[in-house]
Amino acid sequence: MIYKAHLVVLSFFFFLVIKVNAQNIIVKNAPASSATDISLVSYKTTAPVIIDEDEYPTVKLVAGFFTDDVKRVTGSMPRIGGLDAAASEAIIVGTIGRSKLIDRLIAAKKVHNLEKIQGHWEASLWQIVVNPVPGVKKALVIIGSDRRGTAYGLLQLSRQIGVSPWYWWADVPTKQCKILTISVSKPTWDEPTIKYRGIFINDEDWGLNQWARNTFEKDLGSIGPKTYEKVFELMLRLRLNYLWPAMHEVTKEFGSIPENWQLAERYGIVTGTSHCEPMLYNNVHWDEKIRGKWNYSINRDTIYSTWQKTAMERGNGESVWTVGIRGIHDRGMEAPPNGISERINLVEEVLKDQRGLIKQYASKEWGKVAQCFVPYKEVLPIYDAGLKVPDDVTLIWVDDNFGYIRRLSSPQERERSGGSGLYWHLSYYGRPHSYTWINTTSPALMWEEFHKAWENQARNIWVINVGDIKPMELGIDYFSKLAWKPEAQQANAQPQFLKSFLTEHFNADLIPSLSELLTEFYRLGTVRKPELMDRDWAVSLSDQNASQLQSAYEMLMKKEKIIADRIPSEYKDAYTEMIGLPAKILTSTGLIFMHDRAKVYGLNQKENEAEIEKLKTFLEKQIDLFNNKTAGGKWRYMMPGTITGKNLPAWNSQVAWPWGEIRQPDTSRKSAEPEVIRPAGSANRQSGIGTAKWVTVPGLGNTGQAMALKPVSLNASWEPSDTSAPKLEYDFIANDRQTSVTIDFMPTFRIYPGMQLRVVVGLDNKQLSMIEVPGSNGKEDENGSNRNQGIRNNYVRSIIDLPQMSTGKHTLFIKAVDPGVVIDRISFLTKSIKH
Template sequence: MPSEWNSGTIIAGTIGYSSIIDQLAKEGKIDVSVINGTWEAYTSTIASDPMPGVTQALVVAGSDRRGTIYGLYSISEQIGVSPWYWFADSLPQKHDAIYASDVTVVQTSPSVKYRGFFLNDEAPALTGYIDAKYSRGEYGPGYGADFYHSVFELLLRLRANYLWPAQWDSMFNVDDPRNQALADEYGIVMGTSHTEPMMRATKEWGVFGHGPWQWNTNNESIYPFFVEGAERSKPYEGIITMGMRGYGDTALTADNEIAVLENVVAAQTEILARIWGNDSVQNPDIVPQVWCLYNEVQGYYEDGMTVPDWITLLWADDNWGNNRRLPLQNETGRSGGAGVYYHFDSVGAPRAYKWINTIQLQKTWEQMHLAYERQARRIWIVNVGDLKPLELPISHFFDLAYNISLWDKNSVPKWLELWAAREFGQDVAQSTAQLMTNYSMAAGRRKYEVVDPSIYSVLNYNEAESVLQQWKEMQTSAKAIMDSLPVEAQASFFEMIYHPVAAGYVFHDIMISTAKNRLYAQQGRTVANSVAKHVQNQFLEDRKLTEQYNGQLNGKWNHMMDQPHIGYEYWQQPMRQALPALQYIMPSERSLVGDMAVSIQGSNASVPGDDKWHTLSSNTLTMSPFDPYGVGYQWIDVYSVGTNDVDWNITSNASFVHISTTSGRLTRDGAADSRLWVTFDWDACPEGSGFVLLKISSAQNNASQYLSQTQHGTQYPMPQLLLPFTHTRVPESFQNGFVESSGYISIELEHYSETTNNSDVHYEILPGVSRTLSGITLFPVTADSQTTGTGPQLSYKLFTFSNSTPGSVVNITIVTTSSLNIDPARPLRYAIQLDEQDVKTVQHVVDQPKGAKPVGWAQAVVDHAWKSTTKFSYSGAGEHSLKLWALEPGVVFNTAWIDLGGIQPSYLGPPESYRIA
């Protein structure tokens, strides 16, 4: 034995297959009793004198081959090698020396038995990359062993074990004869997607099949096709997809789909029994089989389709990260168990989303925790599209699947920090984690593909400006972090962090600035053309970021960012990127109202003059009411609409109104347009209600065209603004509640005044599971249905100022996450009560027959929320109470909007109202 083996020796082997490991266990130098005979477990320990000539060694013993691999890759990760060292260019951390702690590690079996991903929707990006890097095969792109060996290693380093290979234009077992054998050599369990039965790729039928893909009319051709797939897979570890869908990921068409599918599975079972033996085919540990209840197939199962007990029921989400069904109590004893097919990428209605990461990690935890607790633990497989843009959520998904007990509802920030430390170093771990926590919510609240110029309001609640400012701050932070890294580490950070953040900022800037351009053009603002130019420049910046990504590291990932993402017109991707329509004004033409106009927050109208929002040549706009409990400020825009420079001045008839700027000079190019901020000094403001008058005057730079206070422009009077105000106070006795302003109350529902729990069921806050803050839901998620009499209750104190008249009503909208019914007999419901009025029960998710999505599903998933409105009688100003009950686990409350007539259109709703502690 060489003497140098005494320093840093690692011995690794599998129990029952390594004579060294078996001998060490027999001699009592390592203890394998806990893991022996289990699935994918390992132990590591320091052993003394493990073999002749070695005084001490780190010994890794696996219960099976993957257990041993995971033990070794765990050491690799601890010394600084990321699973993404190839696919995301994460640099291994260098050390002068590496030490093993004298601690015995026992890693038991993973939480989920089979953990994998599906390379899907892989064109144009991944396939473009493949075409550029690998030779095309006889039948299509070069998805061969030269590519897949890196995929197999990545899976193992992520502690996964299962793969559905790319299949749009590929045949895993045909494109490269090395593929399947190499997968088995790595220890990867192979499968095929939900629409590819019996280990045959869809394209194989198109190339080698005969006749239509219709079992009831062409089973004589399909049966041997199935036989060949099963026989080809027998020497290798795999999970066989059962059942049958229509060709190319479509629904089966037949007079009696259930009967046809049951005949299909009977024939498939016959084939497997002939190849493996009848006893083996009914043992899921010997011949694992899965039937994915995707889309319409779920409906067949709900309508009584029989599935043999040994076949794993793979429940599919809705393509948007919402579990549609999970095991019922009477289904948990099936020998085949259950699993989940989840999506980080999708092609289909209501909109394909394929570009970059839009996954809210907190929601992934919530949905997969729900699946695990409901006993869907045998298979978790996630659609990852092109793979590359989704490194972060993929890592999170597999860490949950491997050991979900490590990660609770509060774990995402800590998980992100650990992940960032591994990828980029401890110095930037915390800042990167905070950045991606913010990104997770900002990108997850609405996917890029369903954001257009109309989504975020440029008029109300400063919504669009706030959203864009958040994106800008994230981009600035990402740039600062990247610049702080060594040059050689910046490529990885660019790929996984900076690009999605910067591209997300540019994308939102394009959409929000387009909305501003359209508004400004309709108002005649000269600056509309400059904003249009800015949009065009950002469109080019988007392209620059794409080219920068594709050109990273001398084009290593060329084409990986080729996915079009601007210009969606319907559910499918645009074939070529196109800007949303922009509008232009004639810069050499002077407006009929002169050279200056004024607009206010919350209104499209401008003064002086006419427009479709403001007719009859009125010179007055009325701002939203001011009161001590509102946001505290509103804006006024003063801007150029003409061909001359012009001085302006604004005056108020009330000393308690403050205006950020009271005079200025507009330039003909619009570059000096001003946004003024109006605030009230409530200490100086008189009690009661009233109006403040603001007058805006202007004078042309040309002395011969002086515009007096009474004649603005060519024919319109000077603009003026009315500021209604109400100076009232809530009584000191009102505590721990929310106060009305501007005709509404908005509540983040985690901010309850009081909660009533019981000994078995209680509410817990889910940080970040929301579009704006957090969610609140029942725990445990396996609890029984609740009632308003005995179930946990959330209470909120409210104080309103609005008066009532006979028949007055208040509309209360409850915003919940986009979760779906996972038990058809227990649909998601909540109960709501205002004051002592009758309690009303709301079922906000209403299923439809035959596997169709729930009523209103398409809107809910793009909005990332269900919004349900209930009417109550309104008794008038004063103190009120709002009570909520989640009647089923899985209802995740986000926000409540109590509308007394003042809520204005927006995407996220009004910001949270003033809260008195």
């Protein structure tokens, strides 16, 4: 009987293997059973964490996080110490060149594959070592090439044992178990591809600052050290390393509180500042009455002395120094009125002075001092007109604020030693309309644009605008994975990410339903972000399109409710914060506008008015619950407290609510839908010679099946007559009526100035025309006629009249000419021939 009981127990443990990753590291909820196992926590013992006393403060700090994590999971707290803490089995952690203990293991040749990390940036190595030091029979040794490499190596183990990076920021619960065994079958290493991977906290007056000053940092009355300490921990757990801090007028400047940047140094976070805050100086409260204009051409000495003071104070930290100049607080640059050449001369003078200060005061402790130049908004034309940026400064290219990269480096710019990077938006406040409420930007779009940046050598610095951090959790999480290893992400990145994220954070039986919910959530968010909805948009929809949208919103709302009712109580807070509330906001807002559209057209006035009021009440209740009930009211003030008051309809950063609109819409814009609409991914055939091809990107575009031309490298170009170019073919049936075809492209830009973004369109193997993607030439900003609606709709449209053809089957083809084209859908519109 005892023998049988043992069999039952072993069988039980076998099925509780809880984590496996591609790095040969397995965490088991079962006793150690092989030479490659370390008993982190068993029934009798808890392995200590051994760290050299001279180790970096960042590593010591992270060791504390790790032992806290082990206690969260098992209830047992590992000791932290030097060799005095040694036990039969242990975890030994250290940085090459900083830890004497690790250096001795290396000298004794007990560590293998060291060349994979030594001298590399933020690299980690995991290995089981037998008899590493006296008193320890076996240890899991975690080695970092530098302080962050060591920290990441240990915190990845935290994630493996079941502690989410979002345990605090999204209240993700930790699964409990009493036994943890770590198995490392062979030496395993990892390192990032993108050097600086960062977030920009921005437009924080919407939520984060309101929350901090009213709840988390009431004494300071602003975002400050307590908040940033939580931000820094999250970044380390996500393997992010670079921060542009909050910079709005409501917030105390990051640089004005020494504890902020001292904490960043302790946490090993690289500090920086946004595109309008050069030299680590937060200029939002610059007093022009006292200090003069923020204009270097007439107030050089005052501005220079301010930068000098900042450089002296913060020169010892690890930073990326933003150089150049813009206006105060994201305003346009104040410069000589005489023209572009004077502006170029001014900025070149600024760059020379700034680099002199950096050379004089910035520490070389962390290697060559990193500098970046961000040609954002009015600065881009100055750069394109001939501004000379020093070769070792990283050029950070920008998107159009709506996710589409304006330009990347030319072949000549790719030779620069400073390389290039990317600044990109998950959240935006400004013209033509803001979106700072929820995150509907799909991982598929992030992959498409960032992978384009990767393929075109923008690989040094990636930073994303994340607004208030909440509720951008999924977007930030995906960015952290994408930036770590962009070359490992393929076109099916969105479904793969959703599966892995949901597996990590929710019950297994809910993963298929949650994945379907989020897939449709991102698709409908691509059709129209709730912040970009207005009456003109709703009224312009055809009856067919409006009916389909209303049905989709209703179905998603029902699906969300079914899932919400199934979520276990311990996961409800995390679900509400990351998935549930965003889905409710999107669906409720969409339905409000669909019912308002019906009202405008005089359909069932009373019924639609009642539905609108019902939806308003529902949405107001959900936001109230989020603020006051979720996580026990922890996130109060993170969302606006009311809808029908002034917060949402009065503030242009959010929805243009129909009950706040006075202007009557243009109802004459109502139009018929094409008879046949096909996702680009439904092509009947694809042809072409070579490695380039059209690839369906799941989750991309209005259809969720947009096709992107891959690769997007500069050598992927063809002459219009080239028969080897990648070609898509769509079969259709023609009748005796005139036919036109509509092609909806995603509003991407040409790769760099001087290039174009074109395709050839033909019928039955005969070329008809060559089309340039509307608005792709970079000659207009987001307020221009092509891009204004294009960025709201996430498509731009070309219409081609087809010649008269015989009744029956025909084939439309689209052939590649330039890299970077993304096709969302094809629509065939037929109409009677006029006699």
